[in-house]
Amino acid sequence: MIEDTMTLLSLLGRIMRYFLLRPETLFLLCISLALWSYFFHTDEVKTIVKSSRDAVKMVKGKVAEIMQNDRLGGLDVLEAEFSKTWEFKSHNVAVYSIQGRRDHMEDRFEVLTDLANKTHPSIFGIFDGHGGETAAEYVKSRLPEALKQHLQDYEKDKENSVLSYQSILEQQILSIDREMLEKLTVSYDEAGTTCLIALLSDKDLTVANVGDSRGVLCDKDGNAIPLSHDHKPYQLKERKRIKRAGGFYQFQWAPGGSGILAMSRSLGDYPLKNLNVVIPDPDILTFDLDKLQPEFMILASDGLWDAFSNEEAVRFIKERLDEPHFGARAIVLQSFYRGCPDNITVMVVKSGIVARTEEQ
Structure with a gap:
């Protein structure tokens, strides 16, 4: 039973890493925060949105660089x-x-x-x-x-x-x-x-x-x-x-x-x-x-x-x-x-x- 639980947790962890760390996921998060900022005009959220946008740009740039240098997608x-x-x-x-x-x-x-x-x-x-x-x-x-x-x-x-x-x-x-x-x-x-x-x-x-x-x-x-x-x-x-x-x-x-x-x-x-x-x-x-x-x-x-x-x-x-x-x-x-x-x-x-x- 312990081994089954550990296997399930490992699988869930792998799925979470796969989806949460993808640039598309970060991009959708930025859009959601931008809409929240537009409607509620909070300075804190605006700051988060700006930081998130910068993060997405950085991730996209790194992914583009990696894809250009190594067809394996970032493994170098x-x-x-x-x-x-x-x-x-x-x-x-x-x-x-x-x-x-x-x-x-x-x-x-x-x-x-x-x-x-x-x-x-x-x-x-x-x-x-x-x-x-x-x-x-x-x-x-x-x-x-x-x-x-x-x-x-x-x-x-x-x-x-x-x-x-x-x-x-x-x-x-x-x-x-x-x-x-x-x-x-x-x-x-x-x-x-x-x-x-x-x-x-x-x-x-x-x-x-x-x-x-x-x-x-x-x-x-x-x-x-x-x-x-x-x-x-x-x-x-x-x-x-x-x-x-x-x-x-x-x-x-x-x-x-x-x-x-x-x-x-x-x-x-x-x-x-x-x-x-x-x-x-x-x-x-x-x-x-x-x-x-x-x-x-x-x-x-x-x-x-x-x-x-x-x-x-x-x-x-x-x-x-x-x-x-x-x-x-x-x-x-x-x-x-x-x-x-x-x-x-x-x-x-x-x-x-x-x-x-x-x-x-």
């Missing part, structure tokens, strides 16, 4: 007020990340490519923290490097190895989770994080997902191909697993009805891990790049997906691939403009295949 001004704005650009990869309306920045990302040695895949990761930034920072600083080392070892003796990209991903994700839980439990740090990792080689794309960060690919026909599936407690498979573990979900929000998680799988979160309600097991999918011939892929924290569907995001980025950040900056700021309350991190990898793009 808002961007300057973000406590943390991170960006990355290298060859065919671009990332844009903002703190947005949250008090803290808990998103992290990593890109590991090796132009000199293309025998092992490039690594791309999105980590959306919660309950603090400890878990996301830990996974970001440890997991990609561990994967890189194991992938290099695997490539040296690939023909005789019983491993695969999928097994290496699963082993390292679970290993990092165990390692992190030992440290966080000692310090009573309840932080957790999602984990979305993509390995791109010449012919294959392998994606491992834990939580509700999401990947989407644009194929040769412009279709949006899901690269991962969100782990939500209301999904049938997850709901059954949570029930078997002795937990339950409430208001389609958090396992155990605790209200602290909107996902059923994560790294970290030691109190819920001890109850086996939240698990770290990744879902791993592999895609044939020769068959899909992708134009680009999007990896993003759930801040983006609160504002965009897979299809909308693909269309939006497709129209902006020639921009400096391949549309990553534009879609992040548009998500903020649409009212997203969360941290927002978006990574766009152009042309789908690292090796091919870097050779162009």
Whole structure:
């Protein structure tokens, strides 16, 4: 009931901000005050009317300036007020990340490519923290490097190895989770994080997902191909697993009805891990790049997906691939403009295949 009330209040607050802060609303207020002044001739109201007119002129001027400089409608001004704005650009990869309306920045990302040695895949990761930034920072600083080392070892003796990209991903994700839980439990740090990792080689794309960060690919026909599936407690498979573990979900929000998680799988979160309600097991999918011939892929924290569907995001980025950040900056700021309350991190990898793009 509390969550429903908070959601309703949040919605009402967003509606009020949307209508009350619009220039048209201020203009109508000025007209109303002007009529009141005309009929009642109060000096105080006349002063208010004059100030309101000046305010409307200022707002209209600022809106005109913003619309001229940025087609996103004023988001450059808002961007300057973000406590943390991170960006990355290298060859065919671009990332844009903002703190947005949250008090803290808990998103992290990593890109590991090796132009000199293309025998092992490039690594791309999105980590959306919660309950603090400890878990996301830990996974970001440890997991990609561990994967890189194991992938290099695997490539040296690939023909005789019983491993695969999928097994290496699963082993390292679970290993990092165990390692992190030992440290966080000692310090009573309840932080957790999602984990979305993509390995791109010449012919294959392998994606491992834990939580509700999401990947989407644009194929040769412009279709949006899901690269991962969100782990939500209301999904049938997850709901059954949570029930078997002795937990339950409430208001389609958090396992155990605790209200602290909107996902059923994560790294970290030691109190819920001890109850086996939240698990770290990744879902791993592999895609044939020769068959899909992708134009680009999007990896993003759930801040983006609160504002965009897979299809909308693909269309939006497709129209902006020639921009400096391949549309990553534009879609992040548009998500903020649409009212997203969360941290927002978006990574766009152009042309789908690292090796091919870097050779162009």
